[in-house]
Amino acid sequence: MGPVLANGRLVYGMQLPVQSQSAIYAEAWEAGAGVEELVAVARAADRAGFAYVASCDHVAIPRRLAGAMSTVWYDPVATLSFLAGVTERVRLMSHVAVVGLRHPLLTAKQYATLDHLSGGRLILGVGAGHVVEEFDAVGADFERRGPVLDETIDALRAALGPQEYPSFQGERFAFDGLGQRPRPVQQRVPLWVGGSSPAALRRAALRGDGWLPQGDPRDRLPGRIARLKALREEAGVVEPIVVGAITEALYVGEAAWDTGRRTLTGKPEALAESLHAYRAMGVDQIQVRFRSRDCAELTDQMAAFGAEVAPHLND
Template structure:
């Protein structure tokens, strides 16, 4: 019997890009996040995810909005009201910060949460953020590559981590508390050729950026070939972002033509196709008109759809 699909979700409210945010999120806040996190914990969600943007330039604000909560603060806030669900940065633009700073923040989060961190990392795409923080936007891929290596050292078991690279050089500097996990899972985000290669060669997992289903088998095949060629035998956690979901139906409102709707067994059958193509975990998103409808959808998914995955 194959391993069931794990399922997680990116938190609403904490990032409000017009691509995916629901209208009700504009007036939502901490209490909504707390209720959603508690629901995810009870409903068997594998993780909750939070995004990372420092500042949005005016030219992008109409599409992206300027609502982007800090992921470390947000996930730490929710760690205190949950017990089981894992905490994912999806994704931390780690090249914007020195690796020792990133390690201090996320090691503390892992320590305080009892070992529930998954560190998702990505190269970033907003030029003005890099320029404002004094980081070379054009070299962000190379910066991320070395940042991953430096973070592997800084988040490892040694109190005095050591890394000697072209961009970062440190040793003899102690950091405690150490992470609760002996090895922090590091998932690489992005669907560009460079991001897929980085995930294959440096990651413990891959977080695609909304690839449609028909592109996933090719991406997964490339991941496997790259890892095999490099002689990497450890398994890679392959993710996918599903279409928007609405459990039950037919819905009494327009949930959009791309939304998967229907009874739980029909939704599960559709989602099992991801497992068949080699996906290990799916990131789900539910259409909703308010917090209560969202948490009802989450609970229904956990109770009625997930057992069939």
């Protein structure tokens, strides 16, 4: 499997529809969709040159949040493993796995198997989580979720490395002499850290191979990217970090329906010119989202983006 980025060029990926249906971003048609639509979108991403497709992670949603978040949250390991079998090239990303809900050896077992079965296509995106009831239900520490995530990332580095018998000693987790196979295909599984808080930014800078901001507007990104790189430099981390951004909603062409005032629409060249701003900020990968009225329109939009917009992203 090749690198996530293609020779430093701006690449694009997307969160899958259907598998999470928060009212913030889900389209109306997703409520009645399922496996067939997920497969169609994943295959469309494969054909259209998308760097990755992503799946979210929540174990259970309390009633107080169900109206906004819904209770539809597919398991990311099961979802991405299934889609690995119907795709060939596109990478498979958790965006983001709330790894503090599980012991790191369990997380490592699941995602190492996914990487093995997919031929080395995993990107492990991780985040702290925000639903207190979810943590309480599984006996995880919500109040200390930040420090727990820091240690979990360190433990996952060990557990997802090349050694059959990984070793780790921390304050909360310790393991040694316990073998896990299959091992990941990748010598170093890309570990991208999600979140835009100061703590998340520091975590990404010190521990991540990539940073996944959570919908930061364009005017805030340059300052946060500068801070990310300054923290990394201060810590003496010399390896490059993959900087991400989530774009505005997109529609390639002129829609015959109301796509909403915050949607970027227009000719492919105009969309590419607008998206150039992300590259100028120092962004390496953009997560795109398309407005659509059904699955066919979504896959048509993906195809149009890959064929007509993407070739101009690096002009």
